[in-house]
Amino acid sequence: MTEPVGLGSKPVTSSKKRADEGGIGETIKVIVQALLIAVVVRTILFQPFNIPSGSLIPTLLIGDYLFVSKYSYGYSKFSIPFSPNVFSGRILGSEPKRGDIAVFKLPRDGETDYIKRVIGMPGDKVQMIAGRLYINGQMAPREAAPKVRTKNAFGHDAEVPTYYETLPGGVKHLLIERDGDTGFFDNTKVFEVPPGHYFMMGDNRDNSTDSRVGPEEGGVGFVPFENFVGRAEIIFFSIEEGESAWQIWKWPTAVRWSRIFQPVR
DSSP: OOOOOOTTOOOHHHHHHHHHHHHHHHHHHHHHHHHHHHHHIIIIIEEEEEOOSSTTTTTSOTTEEEEEESGGGOBOGGGSTTOOOSOOSOBSOOOOOTTOEEEEEOTTTSOOEEEEEEEEOTTOEEEEETTEEEETTEEOOEEEEEEEEEEOTTSOEEEEEEEEEEOTTSOEEEEEOTTGGGSTTSSOOOEEOOTTEEEEEOSBTTSOOSTTSOGGGTSOOSEEGGGEEEEEEEEEEEBOTTOOTTOGGGHHHHBOGGGTTOBOO
16 A cells, blocks of 8 residues: 655755755856956966967977966956956056066066066166167176077078076076177167166067067067066976867977976066
């Protein structure tokens, strides 16, 4: 004889339905929490960037992927995704140091991400004479390094001169002079950096549109402190130029394994 379901009894189907609904609710909750954590990390701590151009060769190569620390220089509207105009200036600001490699928003449009090395500080006088960097009238020391292969002005592979340059304050970094010391940007006027601004340059000195080119000429000009997004910290992935990171089957030969987890200096 079949036992009837009495009043107050809970059918198995009802319990199962609530369990399923509870499982879906927990899944949605986990997804929302993960998205919030990702937004907080990207906004406050670190943001990933990839290198699309060769202006910082040999320090950064096309196909490098790196993390930029947002907290290094404090926060401005440009530190927040989509740069909402919620406040002006910076909060918790810490000024960039000479020699830092930094990501910033291009001053003439406030949208395009650029990455260069901090060369001139507020109040500095910066000039290039015959391929040599002068800061406040003093020539930055440099010493020859082994040549590297890169693209020349005609897009062909070539060996180019490489140097270790030492900036005031002691930061020593590699640079290349693709066109020797007679390139287009190797002789400039004296640039006097305004208060609250910085002079940025690429390590690929003859193939970098940077602060040596004014915004009226399609260049960078002086960069306001407010436009800084963060400091480049570490390379977390690197793949040969022309290869796609999503093509996992090519990783064994296309990934530059030796560059992964290398600090950016």
